[in-house]
Amino acid sequence: MAKQDYSLSPKIDQVGILDRVARITARSIKNESKMQGLMMALNMIDLTTLEGADTDEKVKQLCYKAVHLHDSIPNLPTTAAVCVYPNFVKTAVKALKGSNVKVASVATAFPSGHSSREIKLMDTKIAVDNGAHEVDMVISRGKFHSGEYNFVHDEIAAIKEACGKARLKVILETGELGTFDKVRRASDIAMDAGADFIKTSTGKIKPAATLPVTLVMLEAIKDHYYNTGRMVGMKPAGGISNSKLALQYLIMVKETLGGQWLTNEWFRFGASSLANDVLMQIAKQNSGNYQSKDYFSID
Amino acid sequence: MAKKNKKEITLDLSSDWGLAPAPESTSHIKLKKKYDLFIGGKFVKPKSGKYFDTINPATEEVLAQIAEADDKDVDLAVKSARKAYDNVWSKLSGKERGKYIYRIARLIQERAREFSVIESLDGGKTIRESRDIDIPLAAAHFFYHAGWADKLEYAFPNRKPEALGVVGQITPWNFPMLMIAWKIAPALATGNTVVLKPAETTSLTALKLAELFQDAGLPDGVVNIVTGHGTTGSHIVNHPDVNKVAFTGSTGVGKIIMKAIAGTNKKSTMELGGKAANIIMEDAPLDQAVEGVINGIFFNQGHVCCAGSRLYIQESVYPIVMRKLKDRMQALVVGDPMDKNTDIGAINSKKQLDTIKNYIKLGKAEGAEMYQPKCNLPKKGYWVPPTLFTNVAQSSTIAKEEIFGPVLAIQTFRTIDEVINKANNTPYGLSAGVWSDKGSKVFNLTSQMKAGVVWANTYNKFDPTSPFGGYKESGHGREGGMQGLEAYLKFD
Amino acid sequence: MERLEILKTYKIYIGGAFPRTESGRYYAPFVNKTPIGNICLSSRKDVRNAVVAARSAQSGWAGKSAANRSQILYRIAEILEGRRAQFQSELELQGSSKANATKEINATIDRLIYFAGWCDKVTQVFGSVNPVASSHFNFSTQEPTGVVGIIAPEDSSLLGLVSFIAPVIASGNTCVVLASENMPLCSITFAEVLATSDVPGGVVNILTGNTKELLEHFGKHMDVNAIFYGRSSDDEIKKLQTLAIDNLKRIKIKSEGDYLNDKWENPYLILDFMEVKTTWHPIEAISATGSVY
Known part of the structure; x- marks a missing residue:
């Protein structure tokens, strides 16, 4: 098959994107819709710890939180997954045994992506062999900026193969791409190479996820779906720390891709502090009182 | 219609989640009798x-x-x-x-x-x-x-x-x-x-x-x-x-x-009045163009003299633009104007409602093909769902006369000359829209439009510093x- | 033996050519009880033909660079200068004193040069970049209205005529002119100047004839975008304003006056036959810090 010329990816008008986002953020989500949305959001969170200071104990605490978000509120969902470095996958798998919470591991020389193909493949294999259900890889932004789109494509394809049954999330690190045109191009490359999810950010670079960048990626997913019939998931990550914003993301998904994508199989939030804000909102909806952080554990 | 060999790919954009009523309070309003x-x-x-x-x-x-x-x-x-x-x-x-x-x-x-x-x-x-x-x-x-x-x-x-x-x-x-x-x-x-x-x-x-x-x-x-x-x-x-x-x-x-x-x-x-042409070239940022078309014709129920009521799509991107347009229309909320989520409110009067309905009837009678997304319209009040017509000719009434409602007449074109001629082929000249990612093409089109306001890669923008008129x-x-x-x- | 003088046949000017009126009719205006020539009595069909010529020349004329139009207007002045003698004798024949005729010719040449200079400045002075609140580049500029009908002043056959034509064509309009009915000689001689001064055929079309007969055909024509009326009849003004409504012609009235006065030299006369166009385009706002990205 002839290689795709990714420089021909659709063009994006940034001001137009912002106009569309303004329409979405003007949506008002009330009452039962809000409650449903908040529950959905909790269930879509990839509870994340990706720090140099991570330890087995820290990861275990996080896993506990993923399953027991706030036990005083009945019928809460779990988060979708916990997301850790490869060397903590074993710990997380053990801690989450018996739950539905998936273990996601970053890989491929996260977060810079600067390493050899061998190391990246090995990184992925170790994560998968240790039981990771999902792999969050980073693309080679340097190669991408140099215009070596085929290199980027083939690397993703190789990692996808190494993932086996694990689902592959491809982090574009949109904060380093610079324009929406390039975000769109990178999205197209990742999806063509077999990504199960495309993801905005590592969380290490600002700006991380934003609504506009997510809209560009969702529209890429839509076009890919129409062209191939294959659904691809979306994961904005970093910078999503409150419920209102989370609901705006969900409205954007609903209006761009529709109800099929509104499950944690196809949409995730990469976040560490979002869960508590959502929980506080749920508690407020239930009790009518505004909440204090003191009552919500910070694992 | 041609037989479909593969399963049709569609999106379900009408999911109900998110649409709980969000009415604006009116209790603070004091009106005299x-x-x-x-x-x-x-x-x-x-x-x-x-x-x-x-x-x-x-x-x-x-x-x-x-x-x-x-x-x-x-x-x-x-x-x-x-x-x-x-x-x-x-x-x-x-x-x-x-x-x-x-x-x-x-x-x-x-x-x-x-x-x-x-x-x-x-x-x-x-x-x-x-x-x-x-x-x-x-x-x-x-x-x-x-x-x-x-x-x-x-x-x-x-x-x-x-x-x-x-x-x-x-x-x-x-x-x-x-x-x-x-x-x-x-x-x-x-x-x-x-x-x-x-x-x-x-x-x-x-x-x-x-x-x-x-x-x-x-x-x-x-x-x-x-x-x-x-x-x-x-x-x-x-x-x-x-x-x-x-x-x-x-x-x-x-x-x-x-x-x-x-x-x-x-x-x-x-x-x-106006009957503005909104022109989508094949190299346009299509998703934003579609948003511009939506904003161009459905803004204020289409009760806009500068509404982009004639859409011209370059043939090579016609199917994809139509698909995107229809998908986008599914997400439009029609109904109670006081609900903060409503995109298309009530038609201003019974008289205007009749006018619009007549044009829709006429469009169908002249052989144009109509599309309206599913919407639940309130029982009382004056409503028209967002409406597209394809299979429209330059000589169709709905492509010539100002409807002043949420009704869009769509035509295709092949070359830039053709679309300039068609766009200017009207006694009106209030506004026009052009969509292309290429600067030189944009300026060619904007300068050829015989209209007082030309929006390039945007539509229906207004500002007190910006002169308006036809x-x-x-x-x-x-x-x-x-x-x-x-x-x-x-x-x- | 005394040489027999060759008399000039005055024809009309349409699309760069000098046809006789299609009607075959003529009239002979009198000055001091003496007929001054046989002049075409143009008809409705001549108006029609002239509008067609003006329309087909319009986009090409407007499409020339402003600098080029400027040079062409200057060229008209140059050629007119070289034809002074002929205008002098015609003006005198129409009843002007020698001194006044000279003054009028001088002013006419200067007026052309005045408007020649505006061609490439008018949109620069009167256009604007508008500081809209949203992230858009927004600018307004003027474009020619299109085909303009000119009912030229009755009492000033050269200076009045040129004072009406020059501002109209400076911006890229084309025109169909109805010349002074009783003093039409200079208008046709001016057409000969135009024909030899790089002005494309059809940009200016000049008809002679009876105002009463032709006025309504100017007013009714659906392909005339504007009318510049230079006389003082209230009835004619009302008639034009009423007829103009069908296609919303722009009607500008400048009743007769002293054309030697400086007030006939201003750019607002050009703007009267231009339309303001405002263009919007988004400005991408991705900064180095990525704040809106």
């Missing part, structure tokens, strides 16, 4: 004693009664405008005039929510638009023009601008408050006094504005508001002591007014911007 005429700074009863109902087109409930001004009332209004002009307004320095206008702008901002709620109740437009667009822009128009009051000579090098005197203004029902701002703000800034007639279906914000003028301490008679139907308007137009007539509305009524003032010395500004039968004169001042001035 009856509204009188605003003449000489006071509310006065109409000489005839006649009133008519103004209704909420979303519920068909009566909101208030509005006075019907006759020739005697209009005469009184013109006289008080003349008196205010001679004795007060023309004697003020530009700087002092400007300060009154600034004050009006501020008061509108302070009462923005009240004005937007009333606008939506009375006119059927969505609260999202009245809150985010109409009222803030109205305030912005007063702010912008306030600053011109003492700087007019900078807009007309080597010339001495002077006020005209008393200007008669007749405004439409599609943007009641905003169009009043477009009319009154420049008239006052240039030193004129005003007799204004708002559209009969949407008088309430004009009358609330009259209350605001009282609170602003605007000298009595500087602005007079006479409500009523077309005959009231004709009394203004025909009044011998009116120096200028400014009208926004249909081309048909505009021509009647032009006829009435032919041979008099009255100046005029006419902002009339070529050809879309009217003459401009409103807004430096170039808009000329319409309210004379020069020796």
Whole structure:
């Protein structure tokens, strides 16, 4: 098959994107819709710890939180997954045994992506062999900026193969791409190479996820779906720390891709502090009182 | 239709989640049962004693009664405008005039929510638009023009601008408050006094504005508001002591007014109809173009003179644009204008509803293919779902005549020459839209469009600094911007 | 033996050519009880043909660079200068004193040069970049209205005529002119100047004839975008204003006056036959810090 010329990816008008986002953020989500949305959001969170200071104990605490978000509120969902470095996958798998919470591991020389193909493949294999259900890889932004789109494509394809049954999330690190045109191009490359999810950010670079960048990626997913019939998931990550914003993301998904994508199989939030804000909102909806952080554990 | 070999790929964009009602509160709104005429700074009863109902087109409930001004009332209004002009307004320095206008702008901002709620109740437009667009822009128009009051000579090098005197203004029902701002703000800034007639279906914000003028301490008679139907308007137009007539509305009524003032010395500004072409080239940013098409035709229920009501899609991207357009339309919420999530509100009046329905019927009868997304329309009130027509020709009625509703006529084209010819092939010339990622192509298209406002890679944007108005039968004169001042001035 | 003088046949000027009126009719205006020539009595069909010529020339004329139009207007002045003698004798024949005729010719040449200079400045002075609140580049500029009918002044056959034509064509409009009915000689000689001065055929079309007969055909024609009326009849003004409504022609009236006066030299006469076009385009706002990205 002839290689795709990714420089021909659709063009994006940034001001137009912002106009569309303004329409979405003007949506008002009330009452039962809000409650449903908040529950959905909790269930879509990839509870994340990706720090140099991570330890087995820290990861275990996080896993506990993923399953027991706030036990005083009945019928809460779990988060979708916990997301850790490869060397903590074993710990997380053990801690989450018996739950539905998936273990996601970053890989491929996260977060810079600067390493050899061998190391990246090995990184992925170790994560998968240790039981990771999902792999969050980073693309080679340097190669991408140099215009070596085929290199980027083939690397993703190789990692996808190494993932086996694990689902592959491809982090574009949109904060380093610079324009929406390039975000769109990178999205197209990742999806063509077999990504199960495309993801905005590592969380290490600002700006991380934003609504506009997510809209560009969702529209890429839509076009890919129409062209191939294959659904691809979306994961904005970093910078999503409150419920209102989370609901705006969900409205954007609903209006761009529709109800099929509104499950944690196809949409995730990469976040560490979002869960508590959502929980506080749920508690407020239930009790009518505004909440204090003191009552919500910070694992 | 051709047989489909593979399973059709579709998206379900109509999922119900997120659509719990989110109504704007109306409890803080105080409306009187009856509204009188605003003449000489006071509310006065109409000489005839006649009133008519103004209704909420979303519920068909009566909101208030509005006075019907006759020739005697209009005469009184013109006289008080003349008196205010001679004795007060023309004697003020530009700087002092400007300060009154600034004050009006501020008061509108302070009462923005009240004005937007009333606008939506009375006119059927969505609260999202009245809150985010109409009222803030109205305030912005007063702010912008306030600053011109003492700087007019900078807009007309080597010339001495002077006020005209008393200007008669007749405004439409599609943007009641905003169009009043477009009319009154420049008239006052240039030193004129005003007799204004708002559209009969949407008088309430004009009358609330009259209350605001009282609170602003605007000298009595500087602005007079006479409500009523077309005959009231004709009394203004025909009044011998009116120096200028400014009208926004249909081309048909505009021509009647032009006829009435032919041979008099009255100046005029006419902002009339349109049938704008919105052109999508194959290299356009398609998702944003589709959003622009949506905004171009469904903004304010399509009750927009500059609506992008003729869509031209380059053939090579026709299927993909149609798919995106239909998907996007599924996510549009039609219904209660007071719900913050509503995208398309109520049609302004029963009369307009009938007009639109007739055009839809005609479109079908002429062989065009109609598409409307599924929507649950309320039982009461006046509604039209967003509507597309394909299989349309340049000669189809729905591609030629202004429908003034959420109805889009779609055609394809192959070359840039072809689309320029088709786009300009209309007696109208108010606005146009072009979509392409290539700068040189954009400027070719924008300069070829015979239209007063051309939006490139955007649509339906408005700003007080940006002159608005049409070529050809879309009217003459401009409103807004430096170039808009000329319409309210004379020069020796 | 005394040489027999060759008399000039005055024809009309349409699309760069000098046809006789299609009607075959003529009239002979008198000055001091003496007929001054046989002049074409143009018809409705001549108006029609002239509008067609003006329309087909319009986009090409407007499409020339402003600098080029400027040079062409200057060229008209140059050629006119070289034809002074002919205008001098015609003006005198039409009743002007020698001194006044000279003054009028001088002013006419200067007026052309005045408007020649505006061609490439008018949009520069009167256009604007508008500071809109949203992230858009927004500018307003003027474009020619299109085809303009000119009812030239009755009492000033050369200076009045040129004072009406020059501002109209400076911006890229084309025109169909109805010349002074009683003093038409200079108009046709001026057409000969135009024909030899790089003005493309159809940009200016000049008809002679009876105002009463032709006025309504100017007013009614759906492909005439504007009318510049230079006389003082209230009835004619009202008639034009009424007829103009069908296609919303722009009607500008400048009643007769002293054309030697400086007030006939201003750019606002050009702007009267231009339309303001405002263009919007988004400005991408991705900054180095990525704040809106």
